[in-house]
Amino acid sequence: VTVPAKPRPDVHDPATEPFWRALREHRVCMQRCDHCGYVRWPAAPRCPECLGLESSWCDLEPRGTVWSHVVYHRAFHPAFENDVPYCLAYVELDDGPRLVGRLHVPAGRAPSVGARVEAAFDEIDSDVTLLAWRLAD
Numbered sequence: 001v002t003v004p005a006k007p008r009p010d011v012h013d014p015a016t017e018p019f020w021r022a023l024r025e026h027r028v029c030m031q032r033c034d035h036c037g038y039v040r041w042p043a044a045p046r047c048p049e050c051l052g053l054e055s056s057w058c059d060l061e062p063r064g065t066v067w068s069h070v071v072y073h074r075a076f077h078p079a080f081e082n083d084v085p086y087c088l089a090y091v092e093l094d095d096g097p098r099l100v101g102r103l104h105v106p107a108g109r110a111p112s113v114g115a116r117v118e119a120a121f122d123e124i125d126s127d128v129t130l131l132a133w134r135l136a137d
C-alpha cells in the first residue's frame with residue numbers, strides 16, 4: 001500500500017514567504033503592526049486591531065504555553081496513519097499569537113494545559129520546515 005503524500009504549505013506564497021523562510025533558519029517570524037504593535041497570525045495585509053496597512057516581519061521568542069491540546073489515535077487523512085498517536089497543541093506564544101502545531105511529547109509524559117513549550121523545527125524536506133513544539137523543562 002502506497003502512503004499518500006502529506007499536504008504541503010505553499011512556502012512561496014508572497015503573503016507568508018517570510019514566515020516559511022524564517023522557519024528554514026530555525027526562527028519564528030511574524031508580522032508586527034507598525035501602528036499599534038499588534039503581532040498577528042495568520043499573516044494578513046491589514047492589522048485586525050487597528051486596520052493599519054504597514055507592518056514589519058519580526059523575530060519572536062520561540063517559546064509559549066500550551067493553551068489546548070489533543071492526541072490523535074486515528075488518522076483522519078491516510079498520509080498520517082503511520083504517525084498516530086500524535087499530539088497537536090494550540091500554543092500561545094509569549095509574544096501573543098496562538099497557533100496550532102505538532103507537540104512532540106516523550107513517551108510516558110502527558111501534555112497539559114499551561115505547560116511551557118519551545119519551538120521544534122520539523123524539517124520536512126529541502127523546502128519545507130514546519131513549526132512544531134516540545135516541552136520545555
Ligand SMILES: [Zn+2]
Pocket residue numbers: 033034035036037038047048049050051052
Ligand atoms: Zn495595528
